[in-house]
Amino acid sequence: MTTLHTVAATGALKLSWLLLAxxxxxxxVLLLGGRRSNRWxxxxxxxxxxxxxVYGLIAFFTLLGTSHRSQDLHLYSWIPVAGFQVNMNLLVDxxxxxxxxxxxxxxxxxxxxxxxxxxxxxxxxxxxxYMNLFLAAMLLLVLGDNYLVLYAGWEGVGLASYLxxxxxxxxxxxxxxxxxxxxANRVGDAGLSVAIMLMFTEFGTVSFTGVFGTVGSAGSxxxxxxxxxxxxxxxxxxxxxxxxxxxxxxMEGPTPVSALIHAATMVTAGVYLLVRxxxxxxxxxxxxxxxxxVGTVTLLFGGIIACAKDDxxxxxxxxxxxxxxxxxxxxxxxxxxYVFSIALLLxxxxxxxGLFLGAGSVMHGMNDEVNMRRFGGLAxxxxxxxxxxxxxxxxxxxxxxxxxxxxxxPIIDAxxxxxxxxxxxxxxxxxxxxxxTAFYMTRMMFMTWYGRRRWEAGAHPHESPPVMTxxxxxxxxxxxxxxxxxxxxxxxxxxxxxxxxxxxESHGFFTAPGLVALAFALAGVALGWAMYxxxxxxxxxxxxxxxxVAARKDLYGDAFNESVLMRPGQWLTRLSVYFDNRGxxxxxxxxxxxxxxxxxxxxxxxxxxxxxxxxxxxxxxALLVFGLLVVRL
Amino acid sequence: xxxxxxxxxxxxxxxIGGVGVLVRxxxxxxxxxxxxMLNACNLAFVAFARMHGNLDGQxxxxxxxxxxxxxxxxxxxxxxxxxxxxxxxxVDDANLLKY
Numbered sequence: 001m002t003t004l005h006t007v008a009a010t011g012a013l014k015l016s017w018l019l020l021a022x023x024x025x026x027x028x029v030l031l032l033g034g035r036r037s038n039r040w041x042x043x044x045x046x047x048x049x050x051x052x053x054v055y056g057l058i059a060f061f062t063l064l065g066t067s068h069r070s071q072d073l074h075l076y077s078w079i080p081v082a083g084f085q086v087n088m089n090l091l092v093d094x095x096x097x098x099x100x101x102x103x104x105x106x107x108x109x110x111x112x113x114x115x116x117x118x119x120x121x122x123x124x125x126x127x128x129x130y131m132n133l134f135l136a137a138m139l140l141l142v143l144g145d146n147y148l149v150l151y152a153g154w155e156g157v158g159l160a161s162y163l164x165x166x167x168x169x170x171x172x173x174x175x176x177x178x179x180x181x182x183x184a185n186r187v188g189d190a191g192l193s194v195a196i197m198l199m200f201t202e203f204g205t206v207s208f209t210g211v212f213g214t215v216g217s218a219g220s221x222x223x224x225x226x227x228x229x230x231x232x233x234x235x236x237x238x239x240x241x242x243x244x245x246x247x248x249x250x251m252e253g254p255t256p257v258s259a260l261i262h263a264a265t266m267v268t269a270g271v272y273l274l275v276r277x278x279x280x281x282x283x284x285x286x287x288x289x290x291x292x293x294v295g296t297v298t299l300l301f302g303g304i305i306a307c308a309k310d311d312x313x314x315x316x317x318x319x320x321x322x323x324x325x326x327x328x329x330x331x332x333x334x335x336x337x338y339v340f341s342i343a344l345l346l347x348x349x350x351x352x353x354g355l356f357l358g359a360g361s362v363m364h365g366m367n368d369e370v371n372m373r374r375f376g377g378l379a380x381x382x383x384x385x386x387x388x389x390x391x392x393x394x395x396x397x398x399x400x401x402x403x404x405x406x407x408x409x410p411i412i413d414a415x416x417x418x419x420x421x422x423x424x425x426x427x428x429x430x431x432x433x434x435x436x437t438a439f440y441m442t443r444m445m446f447m448t449w450y451g452r453r454r455w456e457a458g459a460h461p462h463e464s465p466p467v468m469t470x471x472x473x474x475x476x477x478x479x480x481x482x483x484x485x486x487x488x489x490x491x492x493x494x495x496x497x498x499x500x501x502x503x504x505e506s507h508g509f510f511t512a513p514g515l516v517a518l519a520f521a522l523a524g525v526a527l528g529w530a531m532y533x534x535x536x537x538x539x540x541x542x543x544x545x546x547x548x549v550a551a552r553k554d555l556y557g558d559a560f561n562e563s564v565l566m567r568p569g570q571w572l573t574r575l576s577v578y579f580d581n582r583g584x585x586x587x588x589x590x591x592x593x594x595x596x597x598x599x600x601x602x603x604x605x606x607x608x609x610x611x612x613x614x615x616x617x618x619x620x621x622a623l624l625v626f627g628l629l630v631v632r633l
Numbered sequence: 634x635x636x637x638x639x640x641x642x643x644x645x646x647x648x649i650g651g652v653g654v655l656v657r658x659x660x661x662x663x664x665x666x667x668x669x670m671l672n673a674c675n676l677a678f679v680a681f682a683r684m685h686g687n688l689d690g691q692x693x694x695x696x697x698x699x700x701x702x703x704x705x706x707x708x709x710x711x712x713x714x715x716x717x718x719x720x721x722x723x724v725d726d727a728n729l730l731k732y
Contacts (some may be wrong), residue, residue: 193728319730608731609665 001179004209004279006091006145009073012062015055016073018102019143022052025135030129040127042115043483045128049111049135053104060097067096069498072145079148086206091145095499098141098342098492099272106264106349106478107135107258109471114256114359116468117364117565121254128169131260133212134160138265142272146207147196150276154192154237154269158185162268165253169416177186179250184246187238192273195229198222212279227287228274231294235318238270238324240298247321247555248305251313255360258313262320263353268345268485269452271324274331275338278500284332289419292332293508296426296433299325301555303436307443310358312368315444316352317394322437323348326411329430333423335501339493340407342500343486347403351392357472358389362448372447373539374456379449381461384469386449389477393445395439395479397521399510403483408434410515416513427513435520447537454539481581639680646673659721660712664705671701 009016026048030041037044045392066497067624072094079086092100113130137156142149168176201220203214215223234240239247247267251258263265272292274281281288302321309315323344330341363370365382379386398404412434415427442534455461463469486492493503543549550556653666668702670729675694716722 180683603732606732610727611658612656618655619653 004070004093004212006070006072006209007068009092010066010068011091012058013071013092014073015144016059016090017075018055018072019052019104019139020060020090020136022048022055023132023139024575026132027129027136030132033125041125042118044107045125045132046111048132049104049108049483052135052139053101053108055071056097056100059092060101063094063097075512083204084200085336086146086148088149089145089207090143091208092143093499094496095272095276095342096142098346098496099268100139102268102346102349103135103138103142103264106353106475107138107260108261110256110264110353110357110472112178113360113471114254114261116465117256117360118254127164127254130160130163134164134260134265136147138269141220141269142588145209146205147192147199147211148206149273150273151196153187154233155189155270157237157266158182158189161185161250161261164257164261165250167253167257169254170601171333173249174252177246177252177504181246181250181256184243185236186244190231190272191229191232191236195198195226195233198226198229208276210257213282215283220284220296223280223283224287227277227284228290230277230280231287231291234269234270234273234291234328237273237296238267238328239321240270240294240325244298244301244306244321245394245561248314248317248554251311251317255313255356255363258317259356261355261361262317263349267320267324268327271327271331271341271345273340274328275500278331278335278338281331282501285419287421288334290332291578292329292415292419292423292426295325295329295332296429297325298322299329299433300429300436301325303440303549305554306440306549307436308544308548310372311394312362312372312375312444312448313365313370315358315372315440316355316359318353319437319440320352322433323352323396326430326433329409333411333414333418336413336418336503338500339496339503340414340492342496343492344404344411345406346486346492347395347479347482348408350475350482351403353397354388354472354475357468357475358385358392361385361464361468362465362471365482366455366459369456369459369525372444373537373541374449374454374459375448376455376537377449377453378461382463383483384463385472388469388472389449390445391476392479393441395483397441397525398434399521400518401484403479403481403486405514405518406483406487407510407627409509409511409517410516413511413513417504423581431517431520432514433523434517438521438524439528442525443532446528446532450533452536454537457552489570508563581582636680636684638676639683643673643676643680646670646676649676658723660715660724662706663724664712666700668705671697 026044030037030045033041063358065069068090073090073092075088075090077085078088111128114131116125122125134157137153139153141150141157142152142357142411144153157586162178162182166172166174166183169178181208196206199211202210202218205214209226215226232243235243253261281291299322302323302325306315306318306322309318327341327345327348330337330344344419359370362378362382362385365378366375369375395402398408400406403587412427414428415430417423419426487509488598544552553559650668650670650673653669654663657663657666675697676693678690678697679711680690682688682694712722717725719726721727
């Protein structure tokens with residue numbers, strides 16, 4: 001088990017607030033600047049993330065050059081209450097700096113790409129403002145040194161994703177997708193917030209050091225509860241089953257947003273939360289098993305969906321779900337998996353951003369067409385995009401020596417050594433997942449780049465401008481080399497060891513499960529070639545098998561939510577309204593009507609004849625006298 | 634003659650007055666009946682003062698006379714006003730203030 005020991009920040013790290021300040025400044029200026037900043041807005045929007053990345057690099061090398069690699073920067077006291085202290089502190093350590101480099105690095109590339117992609121959009125400035133806000137929130141999430149600051153960033157990410165998914169808010173589908181993403185995220189957020197409350201009641205603190213230091217003495221029940229609640233939070237942000245349904249609809253946003261959500265920010269937050277909370281997971285094998293189970297289910301779920309989608313972005317979204325499933329699975333394996341989970345996350349940041357930007361580049365050249373059945377034979381006309389896409393493809397399916405091989409196979413390998421029998425089952429499923437990954441990616445390759453040209457009339461595909469191709473080239477280089485760089489010589493493992501612990505033993509790169517995974521991947525490629533490379537792809541989708549139909553409908557994820565959660569909720573509201581109208585209102589109205597009716601009749605006593613009043617008075621007085629006599633006698 | 638006879642007389646006068654108030658329609662007569670009831674009360678007060686041997690009842694009888702005088706002044710004025718407006722002194726005709 002690892003615990004967190006921090007020292008006060010020194011030297012260049014005293015400026016780590018700049019990481020937040022740059023994108024936040026960009027967001028504030030661009031969102032408040034109005035139309036005046038339209039002309040230069042995108043330049044500022046690019047400059048701020050790049051500046052943050054440059055500072056991130058400085059911080060990284062400063063950290064490498066010191067032995068105190070867990071540095072805490074105190075900004076101010078956020079909630080100073082007796083017995084409960086929450087500081088606005090930034091924690092720069094091995095884990096968070098990895099994320100900082102990923103977020104700012106890949107984020108900057110995506111934002112540079114957006115300059116070209118969004119060049120015709122009249123709202124480009126607002127787009128860059130939101131993108132900066134997104135990065136700032138994500139950086140706050142990974143830099144917070146306690147769960148409450150993390151939660152603030154967590155919510156900021158949710159807000160920014162809502163704004164960006166619904167960026168084209170005049171489209172109804174985008175508005176609905178944004179709301180859906182926000183609500184699905186709120187479910188996960190509830191889990192995280194309850195976890196934070198539990199930490200407060202159990203430990204009296206929410207800081208990482210405080211919680212990790214005392215969780216050991218709290219018993220495994222609390223650790224399991226915390227682990228499961230954190231898993232729920234991670235499910236929401238990382239689109240894991242059962243909160244996965246928002247991710248596919250999130251494709252309504254502009255393509256760079258998809259790239260940013262899927263590669264650098266947002267969906268990685270859940271994995272970060274789980275890996276960061278590793279001292280809690282270490283105490284609860286049950287929670288770890290639940291994490292691994294969720295990851296495995298999701299990696300198959302996403303893969304199957306990706307196989308059936310004709311929309312290139314949705315297919316990639318399914319792929320993201322599947323890859324994040326691998327990361328979650330890795331996080332559920334304990335110290336044997338954390339490092340590889342992070343390694344896959346970093347490598348995935350490169351190749352998935354490359355794939356999405358490639359898809360965006362194709363859409364840019366094809367009048368925003370997303371149906372792969374309308375693509376085909378694009379490799380000739382978009383050579384740069386096709387090559388970068390192809391390199392990312394080789395990386396994601398895990399062909400050595402590309403990065404997927406080094407980062408995904410160790411997770412599958414570790415699966416067979418952890419969790420006993422359950423681990424073997426999970427490992428086998430993960431192997432099948434590797435085959436599925438290869439199949440759907442091969443399908444995508446052949447449908448998009450090779451074969452007959454099935455373009456719509458009037459489509460004139462062309463290569464994208466350099467401002468879009470250069471980020472893709474850089475990402476392709478990352479997809480090729482990141483995995484080998486991080487894993488060979490245990491670079492990332494040694495770097496992260498103080499935070500997440502050391503894997504038990506290394507089996508080398510070509511272990512039995514690794515070779516089987518490779519074989520599965522090659523089989524998937526072969527199947528994909530047989531179905532979509534050798535035989536021509538029809539322009540219209542066939543009806544397909546039962547599984548295909550289910551996968552096209554996201555494996556009935558929406559239908560499930562609708563019938564299990566939405567309909568009963570609507571029934572409940574209708575029942576409440578009925579009860580309110582007939583029950584509560586009915587009672588009140590009946591009482592009022594009874595009083596009104598009675599008084600209407602009693603009113604008739606007021607006849608206007610003075611003599612009848614006098615009669616009443618006499619009788620009243622007589623009654624009074626009689627009463628007095630009775631009491632007296 | 635013992636004072637109890639005076640009390641009996643006052644009861645008789647009071648009942649005559651009360652019945653008069655209830656059954657007569659002419660406002661003047663109703664008024665006179667009210668005066669009759671007041672004076673029946675005065676008679677009872679004086680009789681009781683005699684029976685108990687103190688002056689309280691006699692004093693109250695004077696107060697009642699004062700109140701009765703004031704009441705006649707106001708009441709007759711109202712009566713005049715109503716008669717002028719409605720050309721009638723019947724209490725049953727003045728029945729506009731009702732449900």
